[in-house]
C-alpha cells in the first residue's frame with residue numbers, strides 16, 4: 001500500500017507481547033492488541049462451555065427415547081448452549097477479538113480512539129459472562145435462548161433473572177466496542193486513507209458497529225422489562241394482566257435478528273480480506289461489497305417480524321416483513337458473487353485461510369439460501385420451530401460466522417503471535433470442520449422438513465437414523481475444533497518465526513513487524529493508493545512458501 | 551406413519567400439502583443451483599488460476615457494471631416469485647373455507663385439549679373426518695404452545711389471551727403426528743400424540759362413542775343463563791349490551807370509530823377482555839370473566855354465541871340500541887355490556 005517498513009528484520013525488537021510481561025500490565029492494559037487477546041481467551045472459554053453443552057444435546061438425541069438425561073436437564077443443556085454461544089461467543093468473537101486487534105492496524109493508527117473504554121468493555125463483558133455462567137452452572141436456565149414469556153416470566157423455575165442480568169450487562173460491552181470502532185474509523189485514519197480506500201474488513205466492522213450501537217439498547221430494555229415482570233410481577237407480557245406475550249417477541253427479535261448480522265458481517269469482512277489476498281486481486285466490485293454491508297445493517301433492522309408468521313401477528317404485517325426479508329437477501333447475494341469473481345484471472349493460493357474461506361462460501365450459501373424458505377410465508381408455516389430452522393441458523397452463524405472467525409484467526413495468527421502454525425494440521429482441521437459441519441447439520445434440514453420440532457428431548461423412532469448421522473457428524477466437527485487448540489498452542493512454542501507479511505497481503509497491518517510493536521507503527525504510514533493494490537506490492541514482501549523472513 | 555427408510559418426505563395428507571411440497575421443491579432447486587454454481591465457479595477459478603510462482607502479479611480485472619446489475623436483479627426477480635407464491639399460500643393455509651367444521655383446541659402444559667362441537671372431547675389426540683374442511687380455533691391456558699401437524703403442513707401458535715386459527719382438509723385416512731412446536735417446558739416433547747383421519751361414518755361413530763359429551767353450545771347456553779348474561783344482552787328497556795342473536799360474522803361498528811368483524815377471535819376477546827373493543831352505543835359495563843371461566847368454558851360460550859345465537863333470527867323490534875352499524879341494520883352486537891357493574 002505505501003511506505004513499507006523493514007523493521008520486521010530486527011529480531012530483538014520489543015513487541016507488544018514482550019515489552020512488559022507482568023500480570024498487571026495485562027489486566028490494566030490499554031493496548032487494543034492485548035485487549036483483543038484477553039477477549040480471545042475469554043471467548044475461547046465460553047465456546048468450550050457452549051460446545052460441551054452441545055455435546056450433551058447430541059448424545060441425548062442419539063436415541064429416540066429421552067434416556068441419557070432428564071428432560072429438565074436437557075432443556076438446560078440446549079438453553080445453556082444457545083446462551084453461551086450467541087451472547088458470549090458469536091457476538092463478541094470477530095469484532096472484539098479480530099476487530100479489536102486489527103482495526104487500528106488496518107487504518108494506520110496507534111490504538112482505538114478510546115483505549116480506556118476498550119478495557120472497560122472487556123471487564124463489563126466478563127462480569128456479564130460470569131453472571132450467566134453462574135446461572136447456567138447453579139440451577140441452570142431452561143427457557144431457550146429466546147426467553148419467551150410467559151414461560152420465562154411466570155413458569156420457569158430456573159435462574160432466569162440472573163442469566164438475563166448477565167446478558168443485559170454484557171450488552172454494554174458490545175455497545176462500547178461499537179462506539180469505539182465508529183469513533184476510530186472517523187477520527188484515526190492515516191493520512192491519505194480515504195473512506196473508499198479502507199479495507200473491506202473495516203467497512204464490515206463499521207456497519208456491524210452501527211448495529212451494535214443501535215440494536216443492543218433495545219434488547220437491554222426488553223430484558224430489563226422481563227426482569228421486572230419476573231421479580232416484581234409487572235404484566236407487560238402477561239395476558240392475565242392485560243399484557244401481550246407477542247410484544248416480547250417483537251422487541252426481542254428487533255435486536256436478535258440484527259444480532260445475526262453482528263455475527264456474520266464481520267466474518268464477511270474477514271472473508272473479503274482472505275479472498276483478495278489469496279487471489280492477489282482487488283476485491284471484485286469493491287464499492288458494491290462495501291455498500292452491501294451498510295445495506296445489510298440497515299435493512300436488517302426491518303425484518304424481525306419474519307420470526308412471527310405463525311403467531312397472532314396480522315397477515316398484512318407478515319407480508320411486509322416477508323418482502324423486506326427477501327430484500328435483505330440481495331446484498332448477501334452480491335457479496336457471494338463478487339467474492340467468487342475475485343478469483344477470476346487471479347493468482348490463487350490455497351493456504352489454510354483460503355480453505356476456511358472456501359468452507360465459508362459453501363456453508364454460508366446454503367445458510368443464506370435456506371433463509372429464503374423461511375422468508376416465504378406459506379413455506380415457513382411448515383418449517384417454523386422445526387429442525388429446519390436449527391439447521392438454517394447453524395449454517396449461517398457457525399458455517400458463516402465461525403468459519404469466518406477461524407479463517408481470520410489463521411490468516412492473522414502470524415501477525416498476532418509472530419509464529420507460523422503447521423500447514424498440514426491446519427488444512428486437516430479446515431477439512432474436518434467443513435465435512436463434520438455438513439454431516440451434522442445437513443440431516444437436520446431433512447428432519448425439519450419431516451416435521452421434527454426443535455428443543456425436543458425425545459422424538460418418534462423413524463427419525464433416529466438422521467439423528468445418529470447428525471451426532472456422528474458432530475463428533476467429527478468436535479475433532480476439527482479441538483485440533484487448532486493443539487497446533488496453534490504448539491506454534492507458540494515451536495512454530496517458525498513469522499515474517500512481517502507472510503501471505504503477500506496489502507493491508508497496513510502487514511507493513512509492521514509480526515508481532516507489532518506496542519504502538520503498532522514506528523512512523524505513521526501514509527496511504528497513496530486504493531486498497532488491494534497488488535501491483536505495487538514489493539516482491540520482497542512475498543517470501544517463498546514456508547520460508548522464514550529472518 | 552413414516553414408511554420410507556430413511557425418511558425424506560413426511561406423509562402428504564392434506565389438500566395444501568401438495569402445493570407446499572411443490573414450493574419446497576422449487577426452493578430446493580434454487581438452493582442447489584446457486585450453491586453448486588458459486589461453489590463450482592470458486593473451485594474452477596481457484597484451480598484454473600492457481601498460483602504458479604510467488605512473484606506472480608496478475609493483471610487487475612475491472613468488473614463491468616452490467617455484471618453487478620445482473621447479479622442483483624436476477625436474485626431479486628427470483629425472490630419476487632417466491633414472495634408472491636409464499637403470500638398466496640399463506641392465505642390459503644390460514645383462511646378456512648366457509649363450510650369448515652369447527653374444533654376447539656386448548657393448549658395446557660403438557661396436553662392438547664380438544665372439544666368437538668358434537669360434545670366429544672379428547673386429549674393429545676385429534677379425530678377428524680377425511681375430505682371435510684376442519685377449522686381449528688386455538689388458544690392456550692398457560693404458556694405459548696404451537697399446534698403442529700406435519701402431514702398436513704400446518705402449524706399455528708397457541709397464545710394465552712388470544713385465539714388463533716388454522717384449517718386443513720385431510721385427504722388420506724391414517725394416523726399422523728400431532729406435536730407441540732413452541733417450547734413450553736419440561737415435557738414439551740411429550741405434548742402431543744396422534745391425529746386420526748377417519749372415514750366420515752367412522753368419524754360419526756367415534757363422535758358418538760365413549761368420548762361423547764354435552765355439546766359446547768349446550769354448555770354455553772347453560773353458562774349464559776347461570777351467569778345471567780341475558781339480563782343485559784336482550785332487547786328491551788333493560789338492554790345494556792348488544793343483542794347477540796344473528797350477530798356472528800357480521801360487521802360491528804365500534805365506539806370511537808372503526809368497525810370489526812364479529813368472528814371467533816373478536817367474540818372470545820369480548821368475553822375475556824370486554825373493554826378491548828366497545829360496540830358503538832354501549833358503555834363499558836361488562837365485568838371481566840376471565841378469572842372465573844376456564845378456556846374451555848369460554849369456548850362453550852363462544853360456541854353458543856356462534857352456533858346457536860348466531861343462527862337465530864334477530865328479534866324484529868330490536869333496534870341495536872343506538873348503534874349505527876355499517877352493514878345491515880341487524881348487526882349490532884357484541885359482548886360488551888352485561889351486568890351493571892362497570893370495571
Ligand SMILES: [Cu+2]
Nearest residue numbers: 257304306307
Ligand atoms: Cu431473523
Ligand SMILES: [Cu+2]
Nearest residue numbers: 695730734741
Ligand atoms: Cu407445548
